[in-house]
Amino acid sequence: MRTAGASARIDAVVIGASAGGIEALSVLLPVLLPGFRAAVLVVVHLPRERPSLLADIFTQKCAVPVIEAVDKEPVMPGTIAFAPPDYHLLVDEGPQLSLSADALVNFSRPSVDVLFESAADVYGTHLMGIILTGGNSDGAAGLEAIRRVGGMAVVQQPETAQTSLMPASALQRVPDAQALPLDGIATLLRTLNPGDRP
Amino acid sequence: MSDRDFDIELRLLIDAIYLKYHYDFRGYAGASMKRRMTAAMVRFGCRTLSQLQDRLLHEPGAFPALLDFLTVQVSDMFRDPGYFLALREKVVPLLRTYPSLKIWVAGCSAGEEVYSLAILLREEGLLDRSLIYATDINPGALQRAEAGVYEVERIAGFSDNHKRSGARSSLSDYYTARYGHAVFDKSLRRHIVFSDHSLATDSVFAEVQLVSCRNVLIYFNRELQDRAVDLFRESLCRKGFLGIGAKESLRFTASADAFDEVAREDRIFQKRAA
Ligand SMILES: C[S@@+](CC[C@H](N)C(=O)[O-])C[C@H]1O[C@@H](n2cnc3c(N)ncnc32)[C@H](O)[C@@H]1O
Numbered sequence: 001m002r003t004a005g006a007s008a009r010i011d012a013v014v015i016g017a018s019a020g021g022i023e024a025l026s027v028l029l030p031v032l033l034p035g036f037r038a039a040v041l042v043v044v045h046l047p048r049e050r051p052s053l054l055a056d057i058f059t060q061k062c063a064v065p066v067i068e069a070v071d072k073e074p075v076m077p078g079t080i081a082f083a084p085p086d087y088h089l090l091v092d093e094g095p096q097l098s099l100s101a102d103a104l105v106n107f108s109r110p111s112v113d114v115l116f117e118s119a120a121d122v123y124g125t126h127l128m129g130i131i132l133t134g135g136n137s138d139g140a141a142g143l144e145a146i147r148r149v150g151g152m153a154v155v156q157q158p159e160t161a162q163t164s165l166m167p168a169s170a171l172q173r174v175p176d177a178q179a180l181p182l183d184g185i186a187t188l189l190r191t192l193n194p195g196d197r198p
Numbered sequence: 199m200s201d202r203d204f205d206i207e208l209r210l211l212i213d214a215i216y217l218k219y220h221y222d223f224r225g226y227a228g229a230s231m232k233r234r235m236t237a238a239m240v241r242f243g244c245r246t247l248s249q250l251q252d253r254l255l256h257e258p259g260a261f262p263a264l265l266d267f268l269t270v271q272v273s274d275m276f277r278d279p280g281y282f283l284a285l286r287e288k289v290v291p292l293l294r295t296y297p298s299l300k301i302w303v304a305g306c307s308a309g310e311e312v313y314s315l316a317i318l319l320r321e322e323g324l325l326d327r328s329l330i331y332a333t334d335i336n337p338g339a340l341q342r343a344e345a346g347v348y349e350v351e352r353i354a355g356f357s358d359n360h361k362r363s364g365a366r367s368s369l370s371d372y373y374t375a376r377y378g379h380a381v382f383d384k385s386l387r388r389h390i391v392f393s394d395h396s397l398a399t400d401s402v403f404a405e406v407q408l409v410s411c412r413n414v415l416i417y418f419n420r421e422l423q424d425r426a427v428d429l430f431r432e433s434l435c436r437k438g439f440l441g442i443g444a445k446e447s448l449r450f451t452a453s454a455d456a457f458d459e460v461a462r463e464d465r466i467f468q469k470r471a472a
Contacts, residue, residue: 071416
């Protein structure tokens with residue numbers, strides 16, 4: 001197994017966030033510039049009964065395309081896709097986005113574990129998982145699955161997170177994950193796959 | 199156990215189910231099928247899928263229990279009220295032009311969607327000339343659908359959805375409360391035929407003016423989605439309507455060109471005249 005910092009080409013970045021997530025993502029996602037070639041898939045826990053405005057909010061803030069995931073859509077390099085509220089987001093062979101309305105996982109739908117575990121199956125070492133601020137432990141098992149297949153594991157340093165439980169649980173489960181403050185994660189994203197810059 | 203072993207065992211298990219029980223899960227979307235099988239393995243107390251396969255082949259009663267794991271039964275009456283509102287506004291006016299109506303609800307689960315449609319048709323004065331085919335592969339779900347009985351705790355949510363769907367009556371007009379349950383009206387059921395039908399293995403059985411198949415296609419891979427949408431296209435009359443789930447899309451299916459969008463956000467399509 002590679003160490004958490006080793007660098008194979010990263011084809012996809014999966015991100016999980018809960019309480020405080022929108023603020024954290026507002027720091028991270030705008031650093032991505034056109035020419036960034038990895039796909040970015042994001043689960044944020046939100047109220048399940050309302051339509052989400054995430055794609056609209058982040059389209060305003062970001063320089064790369066932002067969408068809400070649609071079932072069976074091919075994964076698009078350089079595009080940010082958010083899980084729709086009340087559906088799990090998964091990655092299937094293709095790679096392709098897949099939605100499901102299966103039971104809640106960790107009291108959540110979408111669940112970070114569901115996204116991370118399915119992405120680990122498809123991307124293996126070419127995957128980076130990031131756990132941000134949040135008040136539950138969704139994502140810890142998923143991050144472990146990513147490490148198990150040799151992918152890269154990153155956690156927002158719990159002391160710097162608005163709500164520390166989610167990154168702390170992930171770090172406990174994956175002790176060799178890189179724990180970084182948001183600006184450190186931003187730098188990591190900016191310098192990912194250096195050959196991709198236009 | 200490595201992931202590779204799991205994948206091998208999963209394929210073998212799905213083949214075994216097909217050979218023994220004629221339920222075809224081979225075309226279901228891989229990632230979510232894998233999760234459901236993992237959950238089933240834990241619930242059945244099996245260490246591997248091979249162990250689960252052994253039980254499925256040799257223990258009567260094991261397969262019906264597994265079927266409940268493999269077919270997701272989450273549903274609500276007037277789920278996504280905007281869909282039903284769009285049906286009223288964009289589809290009902292055309293349905294009125296037919297002297298008699300046939301409607302197919304594919305993947306009807308415990309009947310929530312079917313009764314919603316029946317109530318909508320009654321409100322629009324169309325139910326008396328309508329026949330609704332409600333199909334599913336889960337026999338337990340079909341039985342519950344036929345009974346039309348729901349826990350009373352669910353009614354407030356149903357009723358709220360109903361109001362937001364452009365209701366012209368009160369949901370309470372259609373059920374009687376009994377022992378903590380709401381029993382839906384037999385006069386609705388008279389217009390519904392429930393039957394076992396699989397989008398994976400069965401063929402078209404009637405010509406219909408509207409197909410409503412919501413939150414079923416997401417469980418299928420692209421090839422099986424193609425098969426299902428093709429069945430709908432074949433079953434629909436000229437300029438018939440197709441409604442699918444809120445986050446489903448026809449864009450990635452082979453028959454995409456056979457349909458025009460009628461209500462984009464609400465996922466209602468019309469078969470092209472061609
Ligand atoms: C999530 S429920 C959808 C219920 C309802 N249509 C709704 O949107 O609320 C999915 C249903 O599809 C059924 N289903 C799964 N595979 C099927 C197949 N091959 N053919 C027909 N129905 C199927 C399941 O048994 C389940 O009842």
